[in-house]
Amino acid sequence: MQLSIPAQQTSGQPNRWILILRYMRRNKSLVVGLAMLAFLLIFSIGGSLLIDTSTRAYPLAAPAVQPPSPEYPLGTDRDGRDLLAVMARGILLTGSIGVMAGTIGLVVGVIVGFVAGYYGGWIDSVIRWLTEVLMTIPALILQIIIASTIVDKNKVTIFTMAGVASILSWMGTARIVRSQVLTLRERTFVNMAKLSGMGNLEIIFRELMPNMLPYLAASFVGAVMGGIGSSFGLEILGLGPAREPTIGMTIRWAQFHSAIFNRWWWWVLWPSLVLIIIFASLSLINRGLDEIANPRVRRSE
Amino acid sequence: MRLSYVIRRFLFFLLVMWSAATVLFFVPRLSPINPIRERFAEIQRSTGYAPRDMEQLVKAFEAKFGLNKPLIEQYFDYISGLARGDLGYSLMRYPRTVNELIGQALPWTIGLVTVTTLLTFLIGTAIGALAGWPRSPGWVKGMVTPLMVLAAVPPYLLGLVLIYFIAFRAKLLPLSGAYTTTRFNAPELSLEFLLDVGRHAILPALSLIVASVGFWALGMRGMGVTVLGEDYVNFAEHKGLKQGRIFYWYYVRNAILPQVTGLALAFGSIVSAGILVEYLYGFPGIGSLLNAAIGANDFFVIYGIGMITIFAVGFSMMVVDILYPLLDPRIRYDRR
Numbered sequence: 309m310q311l312s313i314p315a316q317q318t319s320g321q322p323n324r325w326i327l328i329l330r331y332m333r334r335n336k337s338l339v340v341g342l343a344m345l346a347f348l349l350i351f352s353i354g355g356s357l358l359i360d361t362s363t364r365a366y367p368l369a370a371p372a373v374q375p376p377s378p379e380y381p382l383g384t385d386r387d388g389r390d391l392l393a394v395m396a397r398g399i400l401l402t403g404s405i406g407v408m409a410g411t412i413g414l415v416v417g418v419i420v421g422f423v424a425g426y427y428g429g430w431i432d433s434v435i436r437w438l439t440e441v442l443m444t445i446p447a448l449i450l451q452i453i454i455a456s457t458i459v460d461k462n463k464v465t466i467f468t469m470a471g472v473a474s475i476l477s478w479m480g481t482a483r484i485v486r487s488q489v490l491t492l493r494e495r496t497f498v499n500m501a502k503l504s505g506m507g508n509l510e511i512i513f514r515e516l517m518p519n520m521l522p523y524l525a526a527s528f529v530g531a532v533m534g535g536i537g538s539s540f541g542l543e544i545l546g547l548g549p550a551r552e553p554t555i556g557m558t559i560r561w562a563q564f565h566s567a568i569f570n571r572w573w574w575w576v577l578w579p580s581l582v583l584i585i586i587f588a589s590l591s592l593i594n595r596g597l598d599e600i601a602n603p604r605v606r607r608s609e
Numbered sequence: 610m611r612l613s614y615v616i617r618r619f620l621f622f623l624l625v626m627w628s629a630a631t632v633l634f635f636v637p638r639l640s641p642i643n644p645i646r647e648r649f650a651e652i653q654r655s656t657g658y659a660p661r662d663m664e665q666l667v668k669a670f671e672a673k674f675g676l677n678k679p680l681i682e683q684y685f686d687y688i689s690g691l692a693r694g695d696l697g698y699s700l701m702r703y704p705r706t707v708n709e710l711i712g713q714a715l716p717w718t719i720g721l722v723t724v725t726t727l728l729t730f731l732i733g734t735a736i737g738a739l740a741g742w743p744r745s746p747g748w749v750k751g752m753v754t755p756l757m758v759l760a761a762v763p764p765y766l767l768g769l770v771l772i773y774f775i776a777f778r779a780k781l782l783p784l785s786g787a788y789t790t791t792r793f794n795a796p797e798l799s800l801e802f803l804l805d806v807g808r809h810a811i812l813p814a815l816s817l818i819v820a821s822v823g824f825w826a827l828g829m830r831g832m833g834v835t836v837l838g839e840d841y842v843n844f845a846e847h848k849g850l851k852q853g854r855i856f857y858w859y860y861v862r863n864a865i866l867p868q869v870t871g872l873a874l875a876f877g878s879i880v881s882a883g884i885l886v887e888y889l890y891g892f893p894g895i896g897s898l899l900n901a902a903i904g905a906n907d908f909f910v911i912y913g914i915g916m917i918t919i920f921a922v923g924f925s926m927m928v929v930d931i932l933y934p935l936l937d938p939r940i941r942y943d944r945r
Binding site: 446449563568583 | 766878889
């Protein structure tokens with residue numbers, strides 16, 4: 309039997325997948341977070357494929373305020389939305405607001421951070437002054453002012469939500485990238501690249517970026533979380549997309565129609581549960597990525 | 610020596626305030642939306658009252674609020690108003706000023722959020738310090754991860770859960786408001802009233818506390834682990850000092866510095882931290898005022914609340930920068 313062991317394992321270096329599995333056993337928060345996220349995505353994509361969410365997640369698709377029943381497993385709301393369809397579609401909508409806001413935040417943050425850290429000088433001073441000013445403006449307040457004054461309340465879409473939510477989401481990324489660039493800039497390998505005649509852009513993309521990938525991944529997840537959080541705040545205050553069944557709008561309508569006092573518990577429970585799972589999974593993923601990026605955190609386990 | 614630093618920092622604070630005020634002035638004016646017309650449209654929608662001379666009415670009000678002047682003149686009026694602490698008139702309760710409305714709401718908010726911020730800081734820092742200490746039992750160390758997950762959840766959601774289970778199902782505490790309006794007509798200074806306010810404030814305070822304890826615990830534990838790796842802790846252990854002494858005077862004393870800075874910064878966001886929770890519980894603070902202003906298109910109240918929050922944050926940042934060298938003697942600004 310000894311002879312049938314595959315050559316790969318006898319060569320001393322275990323299989324790549326085994327290494328990944330071993331790492332995953334150590335990094336529990338990353339695994340749990342990813343599993344929760346996968347659950348939400350399977351629920352939402354599966355739900356969208358099995359039932360027609362483009363009609364059933366909107367008003368007048370079902371009898372009003374039905375408690376959960378075999379026909380409507382999660383119940384219906386006062387305007388006749390099937391809450392199962394609302395949840396399936398809402399996760400996708402809320403998720404895409406977050407991903408869009410996170411992407412804008414990441415791209416802008418990386419550019420600003422690199423420019424400030426790599427070129428330094430007066431550009432750096434101007435950027436630092438700008439972030440200092442913007443940091444004093446609480447994100448929610450600036451977003452409320454923009455959402456309530458620039459945008460027409462009745463024409464809000466998920467794209468405007470993502471735009472408003474991304475306004476300040478670049479600053480965290482910019483700060484991390486800047487400080488990382490400052491420490492990496494003076495390393496020997498960067499000087500080496502300079503001496504060998506690489507251009508600035510080439511150094512940034514070929515030498516600096518790969519070293520910062522875990523940081524960038526963590527700050528992307530952070531920006532997605534921030535985007536979902538601030539769009540949730542705006543939706544609660546009635547500045548969200550009134551026609552779309554995002555998770556935040558569902559809670560807004562439930563509160564608007566005093567669902568709790570009317571004993572329509574299912575209308576509040578499902579969206580709150582979904583949002584709590586979304587935030588919990590993203591924060592666990594963020595922590596897992598942080599552990600990869602910043603091995604010092606590991607010591608405290 | 611240090612005085613020049615304080616002066617420089619104060620000038621920077623003024624510069625930041627001025628820039629933020631300028632942003633707040635120009636952002637709304639980029640849009641074609643006219644606040645006065647929006648307000649009248651809102652009245653029309655909600656009451657069905659549609660005056661025939663609507664356009665004239667809008668013009669008259671624009672003149673009253675100075676919105677018909679050239680932009681640059683409006684800007685100077687606005688900045689000089691701010692410098693005097695004058696935030697203008699409210700649109701929804703017209704003859705009353707924004708200062709008056711904010712003045713009424715602010716004490717509620719400050720009362721609620723100051724207490725919760727302090728409690729959160731104490732509880733979170735204590736948990737974090739114990740969780741980072743090697744001799745703590747395992748369950749204390751394991752507390753940080755669930756608390757951190759809770760910290761990612763908006764307090765509003767925790768508030769919804771608390772309202773449902775504690776106030777609605779179990780009927781242990783009042784559902785909303787800041788005091789029992791059937792017992793007291795207006796706020797008064799008596800023990801009974803204060804107890805009543807306390808009962809109403811428990812749930813909003815609890816949602817704010819649970820949602821941010823994890824943040825403080827994580828920060829304290831991270832810093833504590835770094836301190837434990839320092840040579841002076843090692844030295845103290847080898848000298849045979851008592852564990853308690855090392856814990857308080859070597860470990861906590863050094864790890865707590867960034868926490869104190871964080872606390873000062875957290876006081877800056879006192880005005881804005883509780884906005885959604887206050888609205889959820891119908892607590893008559895800034896959050897409820899802001900929500901009413903958004904609903905009624907009262908832009909001047911929205912800008913006023915914006916300015917107050919920015920002032921609070923900018924001011925606390927300045928105080929932190931000035932006080933930090935006193936807390937941590939290793940930091941000196943004058944020589945670099």
